Amino acid sequence: MYLESIFYGISFFLIILIIHIAIWRLIKPKKHMSSIFAIFLVIPFIIFIGLFVLSIQGKLFNFTELLKTSLLYLALACAYIQTYPPAQANAPSLQIIHLIGKAKSKGLTEEEIMNIFNLNNLVQDRIDDLIVEGFVLEEDGKLYLKNKGKILSTTFYFYRKLYGLSQGEG
Amino acid sequence: MAENYLTLIILAISPLMLMIFHILFIRIIHLYKLDISNQLSLVLSMLFLNIPLLLGVYLLNKDLSSLIYTFIIYNSLAYSYFHFFNLSETARRIKILLEIKHKKHIVIEELTKHYKPDFMVKTRLKRLIDLKQIKKQDNKYILIGKSMLVGAILVNMWRKLLGFE
Numbered sequence: 001m002y003l004e005s006i007f008y009g010i011s012f013f014l015i016i017l018i019i020h021i022a023i024w025r026l027i028k029p030k031k032h033m034s035s036i037f038a039i040f041l042v043i044p045f046i047i048f049i050g051l052f053v054l055s056i057q058g059k060l061f062n063f064t065e066l067l068k069t070s071l072l073y074l075a076l077a078c079a080y081i082q083t084y085p086p087a088q089a090n091a092p093s094l095q096i097i098h099l100i101g102k103a104k105s106k107g108l109t110e111e112e113i114m115n116i117f118n119l120n121n122l123v124q125d126r127i128d129d130l131i132v133e134g135f136v137l138e139e140d141g142k143l144y145l146k147n148k149g150k151i152l153s154t155t156f157y158f159y160r161k162l163y164g165l166s167q168g169e170g
Numbered sequence: 171m172a173e174n175y176l177t178l179i180i181l182a183i184s185p186l187m188l189m190i191f192h193i194l195f196i197r198i199i200h201l202y203k204l205d206i207s208n209q210l211s212l213v214l215s216m217l218f219l220n221i222p223l224l225l226g227v228y229l230l231n232k233d234l235s236s237l238i239y240t241f242i243i244y245n246s247l248a249y250s251y252f253h254f255f256n257l258s259e260t261a262r263r264i265k266i267l268l269e270i271k272h273k274k275h276i277v278i279e280e281l282t283k284h285y286k287p288d289f290m291v292k293t294r295l296k297r298l299i300d301l302k303q304i305k306k307q308d309n310k311y312i313l314i315g316k317s318m319l320v321g322a323i324l325v326n327m328w329r330k331l332l333g334f335e
Contacts (some may be wrong), residue, residue, distance in 0.1 A: 001174075001231065001233045001235055001236060002233065002235040002236050002238065002239035003238075005239065006235070006238060006239055006242065021331060021332060024332045025332070025333045028332075028333060064171065064175075067178060068174070068178065068239070071178055071181060071182065071243060072239065072242060072243055075181075075242065075244075075246035075247050075250075076242075078246065078247060078250040079246040079247075079249045079250050081250070082249070082250040082252075082253030082254060083325075085253075085257070085261070085263075087325045087328050087332075088329075090325075090334075091260075091325070092290060093260065093294045093297065093318075094318070094321065094322040095322070096295065096298065097298060097313070097318045097319055097321075097322045098319065098322040098323070098326065100304055100311050100312070100313050101313050101319040101322070101323075103312075103313075104313075105312065106310075107307065107308075107310030107311055107312040108310060109309055109310050109311070110292070110309075110311070113311070114287065114288060122262070122287065123266075123281060124282065127278060129263060130263055130266060130267070135263075135267060136266075136267070136270065138278070141277055141278050141279065142275045142276065142277050142278070143266075143270055143275060143276050143277075143278060143281070144270065144274075144275045145267065145270050145271060149267050149270070149271075150271070152264075153264075153267040153268050153270070153271040154271070156257075156258050156264050156267070156268060157268060157271060159258055160258055162193060163192075163193055163196055164197060164200065165196070165208070
């Protein structure tokens, strides 16, 4: 009952993933996140809309099966989109765990981690990302929120409030 | 046919169910001052919600393939939600945006001063201890959990595949 949807959903996701890898290896877009959203959500959304129209006309695919396939694709795409930022930014926690893992049973002191770990530009790189993606504006060494940044920061502000949590430590 | 649509609706709102469950769980943890980190509590919530969801969908469809379908979709969405929550906890970009929102604007120099490398490393080491991935023994940090290490290795491989390294 669901096997066809599983097969088509995973296959469609793999095709999009291969396209993403090819584009990144060939041109690597500057606006990482916008490109990721376009490849994994916007273009597939247009394709699925087209397929839904065809299925309503009874020309291709069963409507329910298509709905099941699109939900499966969406879930996989969301999982990948959320995995991408830590991979792109080379998340410090993952770098640290990698270093400690390499040291095996000998372990590492805090000083050793600090010495090996590449701490340069950890903040500046993220500021540059925010500027390129259009979330903030830099003027005379100061950063200001642009509209996209205001929406995102307000979303996270209220989200943390919902949990009763203070601002994350970054 | 109706069971198909009901299954899809349940799955589509499963991240919302997870969020509500986690909010309640976190509030209980804070109320009783339990020693469970925010991230670990989310992992536990994600795992726990598999049980009622898989059971509910199976009873609805009486079909094994619906279990596989539900398992893939729920866990993919739950995994996405974990990252979303994690962004609010750990992401430097979100922290910077919230700082600017709070102060209207921020001087870049102040920001780089605030983000002292030793503070960043200490915060992350504590987080990894809370997640039971490492332990501190004789002033050294030693690996005790494998899940994040596997994740780190996979991320490194993925970075190479995308041409970042």
